[in-house]
Amino acid sequence: VTELKNLKLELDRFRLRIIAAAVFVLVGFGLLTARMVYLQVLHHEELSTRAESNRIAVVPIVPNRGRIVDRNGVVLATNYTAYTLEITPSKVDDLDATINSLGEVIEIQTRDRRRFKRQLEESKSFESLPIRTRLSDEEVARFIAQRFRFPGVEIKARLFRNYPLGETASHLLGYIGRINQTEKTAMEDWDDEAQANYRGTEYIGKLGLEQSYETELHGITGFEQIETSAGGRAVRRLASQPATPGNTLVLSVDIKLQAMVEELFGDRRGALVAIDPRNGEVLAFVSKPTFDPNLFVDGIDVDNWRNLNESIDKPLLNRALRGTYPPGSTFKPFMAMAALTTGKRSASTIIQDNLVFNFGGRNFGSPETDRPGPKDMRTAIVTSSNVYFYSLANEMGVDLIHDQLMPFGFGRKTGIDMEGEVTGDLPSTEWKRRKFKRPEQQKWYAGETISLGIGQGYNNFTMLQMATAMSTLASGGLRFEPRLVREIEDLVTREKRTVSSQALTPLPLKPENVAVIRDAMNGVAISGTSARVFAGAAYQSGGKTGTAQAVGIRQNEKYSGARMAEHLRDHSLYIAFAPVNNPQIALAVIVENAGWGSAAAAPIARRVFDYVLTGQMPSVEDIALTQKGLTMAPVGTPRPKDTVPLPMGTATSVALGLVPLAAAEPASAASATSGVAPTASAPGSLP
């Protein structure tokens, strides 16, 4: 009976709770009803005035994109204002008719119409869309006179991106272009504030620094609340918040040095990366050939696009970042360092070099220039002995080589502040298992280890990795994530934020071992393979030449550069640092299909060092000869760097309206730019 009573009690209590819940619901809805009466009865008049007779439009104010300047303040990317003719579709009754009659006043091409149509599909009808960009003053005047005929059509001043130096450093800067559909889709995953910040923004960084520093460069969108009459005319401005312009990027790159290197390459392909080993700042980041980023800003036309994209020289490939090459003999100093660190060899260990190393019945050879004899580590590096390093690789084995060289940054991303970096290949038994699918290919053969010693085999690295490794070795183990941007400056507060290179844990290299390698590399520049190039230098440098096979040479076949087609010839490489005792610069340079390292690559390195350490630039005559690979040490009278002007691109003239725009019959501009990111095939990987 008590249990039943308990249940009854509990049920009663529950029913009380139900009543409480009902009260809760009624109070909540009561509040809501009060609110609705407040809005719909008490404030009805005020709110319906706001809704019906006046409409408030919130108009985003797109911020000025941040500028990019080099380490000395030279402007590399900036904006200029130009007039555009814009239509607000919702205010126009018959779009086609309006555009047709506009065409009688101002020239409107098929290209403009197509671009307008495409944008129309992608945007809301009350957004103002450009039908023509970059109007001349005369065109503006012509339209203003006829303006009354075109309600819903307006002249607006908009900002355009400009790269004043044209083709110089194009891979470094990248470019901006119209936001395409893929990017719009990606944006939907951004958080709400970031999306709101891009209301009204039409351009986005597509490549290079423009892409990787997009958030810094973009700035903060402002807004205007504009009260418009029923007819759509702006009546008054209610509130506004100005846009905050994007931040200025101050690069660590010296653009004059960069331009000089690009000029020294001439028509040759290749890449150069120069790093300050003391702090990881990138001084030059060259990939040749370059292209003119100004072509992309307003949508590249089909002809230009085809020229760039289908050229056998692959000008759109950022070779410094994404081109991987076998390092050839430039790998040897790192092998030697590994030998010292692991104790596999001491500096004084003598290896008898008889020019041929036999392993498993296979002969590994040496270049014709090599001389036989007993060699210690220094001699082996200075004379670039192959046999010394064949046997060293054999003694170490692939996995020990991998474990020793990986910390230098080989075969992994350096973490540079640019998107799209590739990892390259530093082989190990594990690497091969992952790389290949067929079981018989996954096994590592001891014979494959031998050629690793001279930087061939599966070895494949970017010049960025080579330069970073050189920098680490030269500094005695300091490691950084390289940085192209040095400072970010807030344009409003003038505050500068240092983007210092991310310091990584230093490598515990023994100073006496580092001294051995530095001395040996110094020997290369004094009496070794690059001695003639560095003759008469005002400083002591260390270096190592390298030659990388672009194609495999069959057994018993002699390599003859002269006989081969240009694209099949060997690549010329050089890695170097200077001054020897207090390194301020480390670099890696490759000239594709240019033969011996000392012939093409080392002369460029020499001139970079002259520039950085003595402030001298080569003479005009010297530049012309170097472009053809015909110089060693500089010829002619060097010029102090301050007396040499920067090369200017054609872009400024375009900006000033002096050059008529190329306007062939180009289809969708944005779809062209969307495909720009070069899918790097490794130029020069071994077959």
Place this chain on the structure above:
Amino acid sequence: MSHVFDRPSLWQRLQPVLTGFDGPMLLGLLVLATLGMTEMYSAGFDSGTRFADHGRNMLLGALIMFSVAQVSPQRLMRLAVPLYTVGVALLIATALFGMTKKGATRWLNLGVVIQPSEVLKIAMPLMLAWWFQKREGQLRPLDFAVAAVLLVIPVGLIAKQPDLGTSLLVLSAGVYVIFFAGLSWRLILPVLLAAAIGIGALVATGDDLCQDGVQWPVLREYQKHRICTLLDPTKDPLGKGFHIIQGKIAIGSGGITGKGLMQGTQTHLEFIPERTTDFIFASYAEELGLVGVLGLILTFTFVLMRGLFIAAEAPTVFTRLLAGSITLSFFTYAMVNMGMVSGILPVVGIPLPFISYGGTAMVSQGLALGILMAIARSRRLMQS
């Protein structure tokens, strides 16, 4: 002849499946569905196939409700523990290997992408109701502590994703069960009082607290931002503030009788963002006015009162608590959405039941209402 008698007629076989539903509740839901379809047509006729899709979603929801209503509450009770366990396991998996979008890790890719927190909306009240059924007749204060732990684990996991909206819904569903189970008023009243004081203080000092650089405890920056936007929508006219301002203008301009279906200027000139989803109530109020709004609120009230009645009449502790919690959760959805759109609650992405467009919401509403129907039926079957 005799076998005709032996075999029950089609009607006789179908009768238990088709009848026994709670008539008043069904009627209320039908009115809600009609209002929803009407406004969906009115708001969305000029942008795609929303009307037809909404109808399809409603049919799907109705089908689910109808099927779930056939399941006996005893069977549902057996599902409680497994469902809860799986739900929490999925939440942990999400925290470890979930997909991140817009800075929130809410999704899990199991071939299909799922959002495990949705499971907890149903699993949570089921689990707690199961727990109190287990402790029936021997309830001690410690049992409430256990219930609190069962509640806090998934809520904490969801809040950490972060997903404040869903975690509040799951939390409230659980709190309602605990409330109906008889948690002492001495514990409830102080919390309510503290909340009232807190909100009062926030409204009074909002300007100072919303300054840049002021860090709020517990809440993240974007959540602070939402509350501040509610207090002063003019600070963020491009983002959420724009929604609030335009929503208010739409509601207010509707007046007593509204501008008429398909006539809302705010709605059709694209001033109301998400006018077929989260903000459809603004369109509804603009076009149908205070009269329409009162009709909607009354219908909701009717449905909710009927739900509470079903709870009061339910046969077991499990069914009572479950029915009560489902009913109040339904209220929470409606209240939070309408409160948000009219500017008395912060902007949280919660749809208005039956009116807002959205397949997922329709499915989970069908599920919850199906359970409610099943409870109502079980009572009837017992009586008959």
